[in-house]
Ligand SMILES: Nc1ncnc2c1ncn2[C@@H]1O[C@H](COP(=O)(O)OP(=O)(O)OP(=O)(O)O)[C@@H](O)[C@H]1O
């Protein structure tokens with residue numbers, strides 16, 4: 001049974017595309033046939049992050065408008081045969097999306113893939129609603145700040161009201177919380193919301209905490225999902241996230257601020 | 270130039286309802302559900318073809334009535350917007366009946382029903398029919414795709430017929446209290462709205478910032494109340510709000526409201542507490 005997973009947040013720039021790329025790459029790396037769809041029509045970010053922007057010929061909207069077949073539009077990842085990308089289009093034709101047409105594409109993808117990851121645009125408009133409509137599960141990407149948490153709450157409300165599962169009265173979408181750009185030091189000083197605060201406010205299970213790290217930008221500049229950077233903390237944190245998503249029970253890492261200096265090491269904690 | 274004047278009066282009027290018996294009307298929700306089904310899963314209807322794609326049922330609804338005082342669409346729209354801004358939002362998406370009793374149309378000044386429908390539709394208010402229409406108005410209503418409703422007793426009118434009750438507060442005695450309780454098991458999230466019509470509301474989770482819970486009866490929240498809670502909205506001054514963690518953005522009972530923009534305004538903020546009305550004053554007390 002294939003699963004459709006939407007990566008969404010409400011608020012923009014919190015790390016949805018970064019998370020989609022790494023999550024999809026992680027699932028594929030563990031042997032699952034995975035496709036990641038860019039729903040952010042007009043912007044095209046995912047193909048850049050995945051380093052395949054030069055190979056985009058046809059896109060999601062072409063497929064929806066039946067100007068190209070899925071086979072023509074899907075791009076296979078250079079490094080991983082299990083991973084495919086369905087890129088967004090730069091023609092700003094958001095009206096191309098209808099529930100029915102998106103549904104047809106998703107259904108066709110279900111035949112050949114185990115996981116269908118939908119990278120949602122920001123906001124709560126049509127693009128975001130389309131990305132979540134067919135979801136079986138959701139990664140709610142949240143930064144440790146009030147405005148991001150509030151928008152995530154809003155989008156959780158949408159999942160429970162506007163998704164196909166909600167409308168058809170089926171079992172609700174399984175929701176997972178991903179906290180990204182987490183800075184232990186700033187959480188400690190109270191500059192950022194703590195993990196406990198976020199979980200208390202949103203009331204859903206935490207599947208991963210991705211620390212703030214320069215490696216993320218470096219990885220996206222070189223077109224490689226950061227999960228493949230095994231040296232970086234964020235890469236490792238994404239690996240952990242994928243493991244937890246697949247049912248492994250592993251403790252959270254990178255939650256504590258690095259103790260600095262000799263005295264702090266002796267007297268700290 | 271519509272009948273709602275003050276916010277308190279507003280609630281009364283909202284609850285002033287007529288009872289419409291629909292002899293041949295299918296359940297509203299069933300229809301809208303059928304519609305979504307046709308849209309999203311095209312086969313669903315055909316699947317049921319053998320059994321019958323639709324089902325006719327009779328049902329009794331309580332519908333809110335909007336009584337117009339003039340035909341000036343701009344004035345109506347403006348006034349509605351003011352009311353919506355004041356927290357009438359739970360009323361959105363509800364079917365609504367337009368009362369034309371006071372509309373005496375002059376030649377060339379007829380009420381433009383199609384424009385009224387679309388203006389209100391833009392505000393997410395859905396007119397389903399008219400009442401007290403004269404024959405010409407009825408004809409135009411039908412052309413505009415509206416039902417013409419006959420009869421229907423509003424609660425205020427009903428009360429007026431019983432002089433013995435005349436001195437009691439109108440709404441409280443006439444609200445058909447269902448005796449049911451609406452129970453919500455999930456968090457009520459930002460942007461969501463729950464309305465427990467004619468009954469109490471129990472939330473077994475939290476009401477988050479930006480969410481709104483409304484009940485004709487009491488509201489019980491077995492988590493944190495961080496959003497807005499409006500109890501006894503049909504002038505039920507005895508209604509109360511209970512929460513394990515009382516941190517509301519706004520609390521209201523029978524239209525008397527308080528905004529909590531200063532978290533330290535009450536020492537009970539963040540504690541288990543209840544809110545009730547004492548002599549038109551909201552009181553917060555520990556649980
Ligand atoms: N863990 C992290 N550490 C440091 N920077 C990060 C991290 N995660 C994301 N970023 C940076 O934040 C920015 C936004 O990330 P991304 O594009 O993934 O967000 P998004 O939610 O998809 O944005 P949009 O809403 O515009 O689609 C990028 O510059 C990215 O490099």
Ligand SMILES: [Mg+2]
Pocket residue numbers: 016017018040045119120121
């Ligand atoms: Mg993005």
